Amino acid sequence: MNRYKNSLIYIGIALLLWGGVAVFSVPKALLMGSITYDTFLRVIKIMIAVFIIIGLIKVWVHPKHLSRFLGKEAGFKGLLFASTFPIILGGSLFTMFPLLRILREKGASIAAILSFITAWGGKAPLLPLEISFLGVQFAVLRIAVIIPSALLIGIFGEFLIEKWERNSFSPAREN
Amino acid sequence: MDTGTIYLVIAAILLLVSLVKDRTKTKNALLATGHIALSILPVLFFIFILMSFMQVFIPQKLIANLLGSGNGFFSILLGGLIGSFALIQPAAVFPFAGFLRDYGANYGAIFGFVMIAILMGISTLPLELLSFGKKFTIVRNVLTFVLVSLVGIVFLLLL
Numbered sequence: 001m002n003r004y005k006n007s008l009i010y011i012g013i014a015l016l017l018w019g020g021v022a023v024f025s026v027p028k029a030l031l032m033g034s035i036t037y038d039t040f041l042r043v044i045k046i047m048i049a050v051f052i053i054i055g056l057i058k059v060w061v062h063p064k065h066l067s068r069f070l071g072k073e074a075g076f077k078g079l080l081f082a083s084t085f086p087i088i089l090g091g092s093l094f095t096m097f098p099l100l101r102i103l104r105e106k107g108a109s110i111a112a113i114l115s116f117i118t119a120w121g122g123k124a125p126l127l128p129l130e131i132s133f134l135g136v137q138f139a140v141l142r143i144a145v146i147i148p149s150a151l152l153i154g155i156f157g158e159f160l161i162e163k164w165e166r167n168s169f170s171p172a173r174e175n
Numbered sequence: 176m177d178t179g180t181i182y183l184v185i186a187a188i189l190l191l192v193s194l195v196k197d198r199t200k201t202k203n204a205l206l207a208t209g210h211i212a213l214s215i216l217p218v219l220f221f222i223f224i225l226m227s228f229m230q231v232f233i234p235q236k237l238i239a240n241l242l243g244s245g246n247g248f249f250s251i252l253l254g255g256l257i258g259s260f261a262l263i264q265p266a267a268v269f270p271f272a273g274f275l276r277d278y279g280a281n282y283g284a285i286f287g288f289v290m291i292a293i294l295m296g297i298s299t300l301p302l303e304l305l306s307f308g309k310k311f312t313i314v315r316n317v318l319t320f321v322l323v324s325l326v327g328i329v330f331l332l333l334l
Contacts (some may be wrong), residue, residue, distance in 0.1 A: 004214065004217075006214070006217075007214055007216075007217035009327070010221040011217045011221070013221060014224040014225070017224055018224055018228075021231075028231050031227070031230060032227035032230075033184065033227075035230055035231075035234045036220075036226075038228065039227070042265060043179075043219070043270065045177075045179025046179050047212075047266075048183060048184045048212075049182035049213070050266070051184075051208045051212045052186040052187075052189070052205075054208070054210050055208030055209075056189055056193055058207045059200045059201075059203045059204040060193070060200065060204075066181040085305065090211070092265060092299075093293075093294075093299040093302070094302060097303055098306065100307075101306040101307070104307070106327055111190035112316055113311075117315070118319065121290060121294045123265055123293060126269060129266065129269045129270070132178065133275060133276075134272055134289075137334055138286075138330070141329075141330065141333065141334065142286065142289070142290075142330075149322055149323075152322065153315070153322060156318065157201055157318050158258075160314045160318070161311055161314050164314070165310060
């Protein structure tokens with residue numbers, strides 16, 4: 001049950017908001033209900049398909065074994081991999097950070113981790129949902145800018161972090 | 176056939192291929208699907224109620240004024256700012272973004288909201304600090320916000 005504590009909290013807050021409106025105006029609460037119902041009907045088939053696909057990706061693709069592709073010695077190829085592959089992964093940041101920490105401990109470079117997070121923002125498994133609400137043009141353009149963005153954040157971010165770390169070590173040596 | 180049905184058919188075909196290749200894995204995949212559905216559907220319910228609340232109570236003009244193309248670069252920054260406070264699952268980001276678009280937000284602001292909601296968040300900040308430390312967290316978040324805002328201009332101008 002604990003696993004779904006957050007789910008219950010979300011349902012609770014939603015019902016509280018809805019009930020609060022009903023206290024002041026029943027017609028407005030009914031209107032909210034019908035809007036919510038319509039939105040649900042619009043996405044339910046898409047969501048079921050998306051849930052199935054995310055489940056399949058979860059068992060068939062194992063990011064934990066990827067660290068060997070993501071080390072510094074993997075060079076630009078590794079970075080390119082980190083900037084493209086995660087686009088197909090599901091999950092939220094809460095599940096990504098622990099996974100990426102394991103990858104980092106197993107030897108992935110800082111640049112690869114940074115690129116990985118950014119590319120994961122591509123969220124291809126949610127593409128059906130994105131197209132339904134925001135249109136094909138937006139979805140395609142967004143996926144297209146993800147890869148160069150991931151590369152840029154990886155390379156430039158690692159440069160900045162390493163520079164910062166060097167700078168903060170040097171005063172210590174003087175003491 | 177509507178789009179939803181087409182996606183369902185694709186999912187069913189993939190499921191069938193998986194079943195033929197490995198029964199145990201497919202069973203685990205379906206268990207994962209159930210778990211994902213149980214954690215995401217409540218969030219969607221919450222976000223749909225919130226969307227309906229905003230549609231009933233918040234004047235369309237307000238969103239159009241703040242996030243519309245008339246507000247230019249500022250609208251992208253504002254979209255990103257709203258995104259960083261959104262404590263929601265990525266799956267709920269797109270329906271909410273669609274609502275903002277219908278209410279007059281421009282695609283630059285939508286891009287800012289979507290990307291920042293997925294990639295940053297005050298709720299995940301403690302976990303990021305714990306996993307990767309202060310320097311990594313600051314550099315990644317600042318760099319992401321700056322880059323997303325700049326790329327947002329492309330969306331503002333093109334779409």
